[in-house]
Amino acid sequence: MCKFGLILETIIAYCLFLLIGLILGLIGGGGSILSVPVLVYLMHYPAEEATGYSLFIVGLTSLIGAFAFIKRGDISFESLVQFAVPSLITVFLVRKFLIPGLAEVFFSIGNFNVTKQVFIMTVFAILILFSSISMIKKHKLNYRHEAMWEEFSKSPIPIYFVILLAVFVGFLTGFVGAGGGFIIVPVLLFFLRVPVKKSIGTSLCIIALNSLIGFTGNLGHFDINWSVLLLASSICIIGILVGNLISPKISANKLKPAFGWFSLIVGIFVIIKELFIP
Numbered sequence: 001m002c003k004f005g006l007i008l009e010t011i012i013a014y015c016l017f018l019l020i021g022l023i024l025g026l027i028g029g030g031g032s033i034l035s036v037p038v039l040v041y042l043m044h045y046p047a048e049e050a051t052g053y054s055l056f057i058v059g060l061t062s063l064i065g066a067f068a069f070i071k072r073g074d075i076s077f078e079s080l081v082q083f084a085v086p087s088l089i090t091v092f093l094v095r096k097f098l099i100p101g102l103a104e105v106f107f108s109i110g111n112f113n114v115t116k117q118v119f120i121m122t123v124f125a126i127l128i129l130f131s132s133i134s135m136i137k138k139h140k141l142n143y144r145h146e147a148m149w150e151e152f153s154k155s156p157i158p159i160y161f162v163i164l165l166a167v168f169v170g171f172l173t174g175f176v177g178a179g180g181g182f183i184i185v186p187v188l189l190f191f192l193r194v195p196v197k198k199s200i201g202t203s204l205c206i207i208a209l210n211s212l213i214g215f216t217g218n219l220g221h222f223d224i225n226w227s228v229l230l231l232a233s234s235i236c237i238i239g240i241l242v243g244n245l246i247s248p249k250i251s252a253n254k255l256k257p258a259f260g261w262f263s264l265i266v267g268i269f270v271i272i273k274e275l276f277i278p
Helices: 003-027 031-042 047-072 077-101 117-137 159-176 180-190 196-216 228-248 252-275
Strands: 106-107 110-116
Touching: 003 031, 003 047, 003 180, 003 196, 003 228, 031 117, 031 252, 047 077, 047 106, 047 117, 047 159, 047 228, 077 117, 077 159, 077 196, 110 117, 110 228, 117 228, 117 252, 159 180, 159 196, 180 196, 180 228
Parallel strands: none
Antiparallel strands: 106 110
């Protein structure tokens, strides 16, 4: 590719990092699923490195974004502790042992090799499709007072079910480098009936902890370009701060379906690119 093309791709990539931060600030999740395609297809990093870089960028951005919610008291600390611990352990183990241990070529079908790159990106694309559907689909909350409770520990949901959900989120976060906010927020909202703003703030804290701990599992497995990481993270942080400022003026319920359709297109593109275009 010519030099101009590479420069253009880089500019587009950093603009998308701004969008990722903005989405995280507005709806508390979902935006992080764009970071891996940006790193793979626009910045040309291998999937394993891209998922690791994504964890750092999303983790640092979410951490900065969470401060505003903590300051306002829009955090369920009990849910944070109980959900985060099993999730953190899982994401670290996945990044430290599972991802580096994957074979470079799983199997071959004729001239087509199912490599680590293809496998990770295909799983990632499937995750994007599920994420997009969850954002597009309209959910109806039960607003009856007797069905509401303020804190996670008062939920009638069994603790083992919560732990299983946390482990599942940790596995996905570690494997594909996405924060898992599109799962965490609905769990807090629809399973546990935590208020919307509190769900977003708690989600950002969990995403930050999961992602940054997961990133430490990459250390020693590949060389890290810190200048790219810090620049992308800084742009994402600008986006999430802007998102936090304008979130009271924008309905997250109206924004999520639009972003869901965009994510659906991205997921279809990734599948076509990995499975059908050499």
